[in-house]
Amino acid sequence: MVSLNINPVVCRNNIAPxxxxxxxxxxxxxxHIGLVASEYCxxxxxxxxxxxxxxxxxxxxxxxxxxxxxxxxxxxxxxxAFYLPGEVFALESSSAHRLAAETIVDTTVRLVKPSxxxxxxxxxxxxxxxxxxxxxxxxxxxxxxxxLLGRKSAMKRIANFLLEMDARLASAxxxxxxxxxxxxGDYLGLTLExxxxxxxxxxAQGVLGFSGARQNRxxxxxxxxxx
Amino acid sequence: MVSLNINPVVCRNNIAPxxxxxxxxxxxxxxHIGLVASEYCxxxxxxxxxxxxxxxxxxxxxxxxxxxxxxxxxxxxxxxAFYLPGEVFALESSSAHRLAAETIVDTTVRLVKPSxxxxxxxxxxxxxxxxxxxxxxxxxxxxxxxxLLGRKSAMKRIANFLLEMDARLASAxxxxxxxxxxxxGDYLGLTLExxxxxxxxxxAQGVLGFSGARQNRxxxxxxxxxx
DNA sequence: CGTAGAATTGAACACTCTCAATTAGCGTGG
DNA sequence: CCACGCTAATTGAGAGTGTTCAATTCTACG
Numbered sequence: 001m002v003s004l005n006i007n008p009v010v011c012r013n014n015i016a017p018x019x020x021x022x023x024x025x026x027x028x029x030x031x032h033i034g035l036v037a038s039e040y041c042x043x044x045x046x047x048x049x050x051x052x053x054x055x056x057x058x059x060x061x062x063x064x065x066x067x068x069x070x071x072x073x074x075x076x077x078x079x080x081a082f083y084l085p086g087e088v089f090a091l092e093s094s095s096a097h098r099l100a101a102e103t104i105v106d107t108t109v110r111l112v113k114p115s116x117x118x119x120x121x122x123x124x125x126x127x128x129x130x131x132x133x134x135x136x137x138x139x140x141x142x143x144x145x146x147x148l149l150g151r152k153s154a155m156k157r158i159a160n161f162l163l164e165m166d167a168r169l170a171s172a173x174x175x176x177x178x179x180x181x182x183x184x185g186d187y188l189g190l191t192l193e194x195x196x197x198x199x200x201x202x203x204a205q206g207v208l209g210f211s212g213a214r215q216n217r218x219x220x221x222x223x224x225x226x227x
Numbered sequence: 228m229v230s231l232n233i234n235p236v237v238c239r240n241n242i243a244p245x246x247x248x249x250x251x252x253x254x255x256x257x258x259h260i261g262l263v264a265s266e267y268c269x270x271x272x273x274x275x276x277x278x279x280x281x282x283x284x285x286x287x288x289x290x291x292x293x294x295x296x297x298x299x300x301x302x303x304x305x306x307x308a309f310y311l312p313g314e315v316f317a318l319e320s321s322s323a324h325r326l327a328a329e330t331i332v333d334t335t336v337r338l339v340k341p342s343x344x345x346x347x348x349x350x351x352x353x354x355x356x357x358x359x360x361x362x363x364x365x366x367x368x369x370x371x372x373x374x375l376l377g378r379k380s381a382m383k384r385i386a387n388f389l390l391e392m393d394a395r396l397a398s399a400x401x402x403x404x405x406x407x408x409x410x411x412g413d414y415l416g417l418t419l420e421x422x423x424x425x426x427x428x429x430x431a432q433g434v435l436g437f438s439g440a441r442q443n444r445x446x447x448x449x450x451x452x453x454x
Numbered sequence: 455c456g457t458a459g460a461a462t463t464g465a466a467c468a469c470t471c472t473c474a475a476t477t478a479g480c481g482t483g484g
Numbered sequence: 485c486c487a488c489g490c491t492a493a494t495t496g497a498g499a500g501t502g503t504t505c506a507a508t509t510c511t512a513c514g
Contacts, residue, residue, distance in 0.1 A: 064308055070371075076378045078373055078374040093363035097312055098367050118356075122352045122357070128348070129355075132355070132362060133320045136319065139366040141365060146307055146369060147297045147299070149376035150376045153315050207318060
């Protein structure tokens with residue numbers, strides 16, 4: 001767990017924030033008659049479900065953070081997404097999960113049965129469209145991420161990551177990243193050493209500062225992470 | 228345009244074929260009362276729509292091939308997907324295209340207005356679920372592709388690509404790839420030179436052969452592209 | 455205070471990219 | 485029908501970015 005200060009000026013960016021609209025709709029859905037929503041607490045680094053497991057639940061993060069990922073036979077890992085408070089994951093239109101999911105820190109989730117959602121969707125066109133839109137939103141994220149993984153330099157990837165996270169969990173120019181360097185590397189297609197070096201370089205350039213681990217401070221070079 | 232022979236033995240793989248089921252459903256939808264479906268022909272390398280353009284149509288490839296892509300400001304390109312006969316693209320749940328699309332060769336497409344689909348979806352739950360499932364299928368592809376782009380070597384990417392294409396357009400151990408080396412590179416996050424070298428190496432190893440351009444022949448080393 | 459895990463930093467290496475030259479295939483027009 | 489020219493593909497050599505392996509430092513936590 002590392003806290004990180006980023007100057008607000010640095011953080012104005014062109015990365016779309018997550019659709020809180022959809023998350024709110026999900027919360028609203030959970031209030032519908034007959035939709036069973038329970039809560040569950042996981043410890044840090046606990047598996048929520050494995051790759052290709054049957055999809056028993058759809059999840060919404062209440063507190064904490066989650067990573068979804070795929071593994072290669074040699075143990076290399078690609079993290080597909082991080083899920084932060086309010087965000088929904090494991091929403092499948094089919095019956096199995098395509099990625100595994102683990103908690104990054106102690107995490108509380110809200111659980112809903114897919115069958116409940118499907119029933120609601122069959123009764124209410126708006127809900128059906130919302131489910132579709134949530135999947136489309138994940139697809140959009142994946143498409144942006146393919147561009148990052150296929151065509152951007154290590155430093156661009158890091159900058160992109162910081163701006164993405166800033167848009168999702170920053171307040172007052174400070175954000176606390178729940179994930180470790182290895183997680184960031186596995187999300188960005190880099191090694192943890194490369195991530196560390198890039199962050200050190202940004203700190204040396206005065207673009208950001210750390211608090212919590214390593215002392216630091218925010219600075220204010222206007223940075224553009226266009227592309 | 229390059230023809231490519233791959234021995235059938237080589238091609239038994241674990242890559243899921245595209246959901247022809249969904250494509251057929253799309254075709255069926257086009258037969259519904261009131262669903263306007265027209266056809267249109269594009270020349271090779273013609274733009275169908277640009278990134279962020281309003282989504283006027285949903286498309287199904289009848290003949291030919293299409294690439295969807297995003298561009299970086301320095302001109303680097305990431306191809307998100309190739310679309311082959313029968314396959315549907317540009318199905319958005321929102322009002323804009325997230326990637327641009329161009330033809331790779333002369334191409335005929337079937338066009339449907341999104342509003343028609345939405346209307347059908349509002350009347351028929353099955354259709355609504357199909358649209359969602361088609362987006363989920365694209366998401367699954369993108370997730371697999373993120374793993375490829377983030378964590379696989381050049382040779383693994385090429386092998387993966389060949390197996391993917393084989394599953395989609397091969398017959399009798401031969402397939403004709405409509406796209407050039409640069410397209411393949413931009414799809415796999417590689418340069419065209421790296422693609423060429425990898426293909427040459429596979430040919431030298433007797434894994435595949437070319438016909439059309441460069442003479443050749445298929446061979447039969449059993450190859451596993453696991454991961 | 456001592457230990458364990460995470461992060462940082464360094465140095466050498468490897469894989470892929472870049473730049474460049476050559477070759478092959480194909481369409482066009484003489 | 486052949487020569488020409490254009491584009492795509494191949495191949496080579498060198499450079500660069502990120503990885504790998506290793507040592508050290510830092511922080512949290514018991």
